[in-house]
Amino acid sequence: MTADTQGLFSGPIHFIKGVVRIDGLPVEPLPEVAFAGRSNVGKSSLLNALTGRKALARTSNTPGRTRELNYFRVGDLLYIVDMPGYGYAKAPKSQVKGWNELIYAYLRGRPQLKRVFLLIDARHGIKNTDKDVLALMDEAAVSYQVVLTKIDKISAGQLKRVQSETAAYLAKHPAAHPDIIATSAQKRLGIDDLRAAIVELIAAGQV
Template identity: 45%
Template sequence: MKIKNSEFITSAVRREQYPTDERIEVAFVGRSNVGKSSIINSITNRRGLAKVSQTPGKTRLINFFLINNDFYLVDLPGYGYAKVSKTEKASWGKIIETYLSSRLQLKRVVLLVDCRHKPTEDDIMMHEWIKHYGYDVLVIATKSDKLSKNELRKSEKVIRDTLKLAQEDKLYYFSSLNKIGRDELVDSIFDDIILKEDNEQSKES
């Protein structure tokens, strides 16, 4: 799939602030320092589409980006940043859970983890949340340029074991710096759900 255009539409905290046009959605979620904004900018080929904050944990909103005037890429708040209060952490968790528990348009959640580290308790909980609500989940290990091929193999085993991924569960590696495999990753994230949605619309009409 070619991403020809992408634009920021709105930010939201509450359910009534979400877009109401019924387009399907693919959400991205991960720890606050995992490189979520960078990967969104990489796959859309728009350097400043998602704002890259110099302060981890700063994004407190759900951001909706319209892709190809066809579907939404949804940027969920980063979680797990240590230097915020428990109250703030709880509030971000509530924002994410409200979205996951009520969004019929949501067709897939992309969970980002840092390939250099074992997934954290927050990552495990987020993966379990996504599965609990019945969404298709795709895991991307970011910052893959930082590891050697041997280290990447070890990383894959650690991530799969920690998140209890089955062999058929999708796990991809990506670096926002070298962007190797970008087009294939875009296809893996979006192609099948867009095609499925188009087929369902064709049946209805």
Template identity: 55%
Template structure:
């Protein structure tokens, strides 16, 4: 949320986010191919990031559901687009992870192709949350994902995950780096939010950002 907003405005946005994610959220569709996608209906928000960056954990933290999205300790397990209906106001899309070192080249190519085709072909896709691990440096795959999103003309917002496990000085460095990377892309959102699915850090703020993208309800 912008620093220019007043405390009253920020409080109202936080409450809107809380109310949105208090609604039921249910998995309703999975697709491994672009021709298997569900029909376009209301606004969509997608989660994108490296394998094991914590996408599923973040979805669970946002919705307050411990097992809504499957959390795997084996990188590369999510190989499909998973769709979740958030109270009829927003569809959350958990995208396949990228950058898993032990995945074959053909599998990596399939994942990238599926992501790009999805991004270009969903007119109701409001934004992609690009997740970066707060504990480690930005990888080549992360930079490639930013270029892919930029080329697809899809707005993206960087979200740092696992911030509870990063030293304060390192987290500040990662935040500044992420903000600089966002500014280099016309599709990049200027606000970077640091989160922790374990402690709840940044979850209310991220919910507030997402609530602004949802259909009226």
């Protein structure tokens, strides 16, 4: 079965489960793409725009709401994994430690994980907490690609600058995909580019 950019997300998409322990991961070997990012980076809004649903992923002004690996099944082709947000300073240290252990174990031991899309707020660029996650994914040898969010909140000149700075930083990281996807969930900018990247990953796995 193949997928196209528009058709992949036009069929059924269901929430499957929230995983808090590695032994709770789905056993079906569907390809997976995961979405990671700092708390309040706009991950839930982007996932809703990506899938064309209004409330597939819950949105909240309270950072750190996603505390599990949330699995969504896209037809018979794909799992989308919504990873816990990181960098939320007000979370209890024990909770942060648990999140970090879960994320590391998932990244290191999930062969069907095709790519992590790392969301970066275009207004701020890569921050220190993002750098820690980049290093972790390099260590785990997981392919990842940066997705800039909230580009409607900055000027064209600011966007060009943050794209250039981000590309220069990623060039030093072996597991990073060189292409940066610039998006706005609110304005639906870059959503088709993100969809196309996911479709390309699925097609590559079917060869």
